[in-house]
Amino acid sequence: MEKNHYDVMRRIILACMIGLPVLPFILALVIGYSYFTASIEDSTISSMKRIVGSHRHMIESFLRERRANLEFIHHSYTSEELSQPQKLHHIFNLLQKESNAFVDIGIFNEEGVHVAYHGPYKLTGKVYKEADWFTEVIKKGYYISDVFLGFRKVPHFIIAVAREEQGRKWVVRSTIDTYMFNNMVKKVRIGQTGEAYLLNAEGVFQTERRSGSSLMAKDSDYKKYHHAFNGTSSRDKVINSNESSPDASIRTFIETDAKGNEYLYATTWMKNKKWLLVVRQEKADAFNALSSAVSLIVLITICGGIIIVAVAFYLTDKIIDRMKKTDAEKSQLEDQLIRAHRLAELGQMSAGFAHEINNPLQIIKSEHSLIEMLLSDMKEEDHLKESESLTELNDSMDQIKLQIERCAKITQAILKFGRQNEVTIQEVDLRSFIPEITSMIAKKASVHGIDLKQDIAKDTPEIQGDPGQLQQVLLNLYNNALDAIVERHGAKHGKMIIKAEGNKNGKVEISVTDNGIGIDPEHQKNIFSPFFTTKTVGKGTGLGLSVCYGIIDNMGGTMKVSSQKDVGTTFTVSLPVG
Amino acid sequence: MEKMKMMLVDDEERFLSTTQKLLSKKGYDTLTATSGAEALGKLKTQNIHVVILDVKMPGMDGIETLNEIKQKFPLVEVIMLTGHATVESAVDGLKSGATDYLMKPADIDDLIRKAEEAFEKRQKLEEKIRLAQSRKFMKSPREILKETN
Structure with missing residues (x-):
């Protein structure tokens, strides 16, 4: 019952002690974590967006410049001049100075006939009338193609500019160095796994991707981007979307690619939604912090x-x-x-x-x-x-x-x-008081051949008490000790030691030790009870020790006994220091 | 020489009668009283030298009776008989003018011894009084002479 009570208490205290600090502790961690996550995500995403934006800007400027170069040529030279191979060679050299991204240059008449060409391939005379790019450029005035193989069977893309001269349309076309363009697009580097690449509207790679995939291959994850774009996938989290202007906007989302890696994507359309610039970074890398x-x-x-x-x-x-x-x-x-x-x-x-x-x-x-x-x-x-x-x-x-x-x-x-008589409390110096009392029984002790010793510490403090009562207590203890010794040893080998000293707890301890008959363990419990005696009938009243106990108790002290049968007994009285 | 006259005061009648018998056998003239009031009444009418007075009695208790006796009959010697083994009640008695005290159960011989001592004291006191009185008579002619001078 008692043990159970402690167990219950223990459980309650333990629950409180663990629960109370753990609750705010966990709460602080969770809140801190969520805010930190949000802030990290925000900053990562915004930096990603910044990169995508600037990258797009760079690619667009590159394309714009190349177009401007061609337009410049168109304006500066007549079609006659451009049709002359030597002149074209000269112009191409000038163009190469402007940008070494130009691989070749070609001039086409309205019928799509390759009038003049300068470059590594032999393309003069070929007719492009039916080619998509040609119809497009005639229609719109300029054209930048997707990457394609063409007659050369090498992936490349072209920039073409058309101009009307005396009622006839002329087209200047140049191939862009895919290697160089590739490098330019790839140049982005974010963290360990950050990469940038271009896809066309069909999801075909326009530039290489660092994490693998060849040019002209189809990006298997392309559909997912669309999903993310249109917000149709409930599984994917669209981190940020700006629905109002999808072509200009930069979108960020987290997707799992075909290999099962999670990526943080940032995409933006370029070239009138023909090319999609994708910058992506493995999620673990992006959110490394x-x-x-x-x-x-x-x-x-x-x-x-x-x-x-x-x-x-x-x-x-x-x-x-x-x-x-x-x-x-x-x-x-x-x-x-x-x-x-x-x-x-x-x-x-x-x-x-x-x-x-x-x-x-x-x-x-x-x-x-x-x-x-x-x-x-x-x-x-x-x-x-x-x-x-x-x-x-x-x-x-x-x-x-x-x-x-x-x-x-x-x-x-x-x-x-x-009796409850008035006691006269006064200071008692045990150093002189105890020897005085001891001397009263010294004769009796010597008669019984008892070796009587006193060991009273010199620094034993004074106590407050009634000397008469104290004398009664001590004499009682002495007499008990003498009786016990005589009962065991007769008139030889008796030993009795009286000790007194102050202890740490502000008490004075007086002990009377004898090597007498000892007290039975079952008797020790009753030793201070009135009328309890082990002495023969008529010899003891059984009141001595209980009187002593009462006296010591009144003085604010305690009385203890420790005894072993046939070894001896020690009575210890401890009294408060006066 | 005058013979000692004692009075026992106690509420135990058997004790009174037995002790009276014992004392008379030993040749003492003894009166008894079962209460303080009775004792005071007997003191008025008879010349009693020594009173053995029990401390604890119903009605007027020993100490009260003692005070009364000492007030009215200052020359009467009182020995307190106490059931309490405490010195206190005895001391109270002694302070109030008792000559001595006895503890119950008291031995008849002790009782007689203490009574004799008290009687002796009483006699000495009476002797002194007599002496003082006779001196006064001795002095008076001189005083008469002085007065004439």
């Missing part, structure tokens, strides 16, 4: 959790221990209180009782005296003859007298025990 933060948070959680739990267990154990101790002390105190109370009641009761006994005793004694007197009178007057009966009668009379004396002794002891 986040993952290190997560590992830190996990570490903190584990360490903090362990510390909280350990401290909680430690403190709970301490508290429960303390509670147990306090409870034990409390019950001990209650026991003492009950005992003291019982002693006081017993004292009062027995005093009244003894007093009442004394009156009939007085009468018995008087009657006894009268009988004795009458007997002697009768003897003198020869009414009684010496006989065996008379001797027995006399013996019996003596016995009555003896028993009356015995009763008187008992009642006197009881009265002493129960």
Whole structure:
């Protein structure tokens, strides 16, 4: 029952001690984590967007410049001049100076006939009338193609510019160095896995991707971008979208590619939604700071959790221990209180009782005296003859007298025990007081061959108490010790040590140790109870130690006994320092 | 020489009668009283030298009776008989003018011894009074002479 109670208490305290700090701790971590995540994501995404924006700008400027170069040529030279191979060679050299991205240059008439060409391939004379790019350029005035193989069977893309001259349309076309363009687009570098590439509207790679994939291949994940674009996929999280101007906007989202890696994407349309610039970075890489933060948070959680739990267990154990101790002390105190109370009641009761006994005793004694007197009178007057009966009668009379004396002794002891006389409290210097008392029994001790020793510390503090009472206590202890020694050893080998010293707790301890007969363990419990005695009938009243106990208790002290049968006994009195 | 006259005061009648018998056998003239009031009444009418007074009695208790006796009959010697083995009640008695005290159960011989001592004291006191009185008579002629001078 008691143990159960402590277990319940322990559980409650433990739950409080762990729960209370853990709750705000976890809350702080979660809130911190979510804010930190949001902030990291925001900054990562915005930097990604910035990169995409500037990259697009760069590619667009490149294309614009190349177009401007061609337009410049168109404006500067007539179609006649351009049709001359030497002139074209000269112009191409000038063009190459402008940008070495130009691989070749070709002039086409309205019918799509390759009029003049300068470059690594032999393309002069070929007719492009049906080619998509040609119809497109005639229609719109300029054209930038997707990457295609063409007659050369090499992936390339072209920029073509058309101009009307005297009612006839002329087209200047140049091939852009795909290697160089590739490098330019690829140049973006973000973190470990960041990469940039171009896709056309069908999802065909216009530039190479660093993480692998060849030019002209179809991007298997292209559909997913569309999903993300249109917001139709519920699984994918569109981090940021600007629906109002999809062509100019930069979109960011997180997607899983065919290989199962999660990527953070940023895409933007270019060239009138013909090309899609994709910048992507592996999610783990992009949110690298986040993952290190997560590992830190996990570490903190584990360490903090362990510390909280350990401290909680430690403190709970301490508290429960303390509670147990306090409870034990409390019950001990209650026991003492009950005992003291019982002693006081017993004292009062027995005093009244003894007093009442004394009156009939007085009468018995008087009657006894009268009988004795009458007997002697009768003897003198020869009414009684010496006989065996008379001797027995006399013996019996003596016995009555003896028993009356015995009763008187008992009642006197009881009265002493129960009296509540005023005590005169004064300072008692034990260093001189104890030897004084010891000297009273020194004679008796030497008669019984007892080696009497005193060990009184020189710094024994003074105490407050009634010297008479203290003397009574000490003499009682001394006499008990002497009796115990005599009972065991007779008149040899007896040892008795009286010690006194101040201890740390502000108490003075006086101990009386003997090597006498010892006290049975079951008797030790009752040793301070009134009327408890192990002495032979008529020798002890059983009040001595209980009186001592009462006296010491009144002085605010305690009395203890430790004893071992046939080894010896130590009575220890501890009194508060005055 | 004057013979000692004692009075026993106690609420136990059997004690009174037995002790009276014992004392008379030993040749003492003894009166008894079962209460303080009765004792005071007997003191008025008879010349009693020593009173053996029980401390604890119903009605007027020993100490009250003692005070009354000492007030009205200062020359009467009182021995307190106490059931309490405490010195306190005895001391109270002695302070109030008791000559001595006896503890119950008291031995008859002790009682007689203490009574004799008290009686002796009483006699000495009476002797002194007599002496003082006779001196006064001795002095008076001189005083008369002085007066004439």
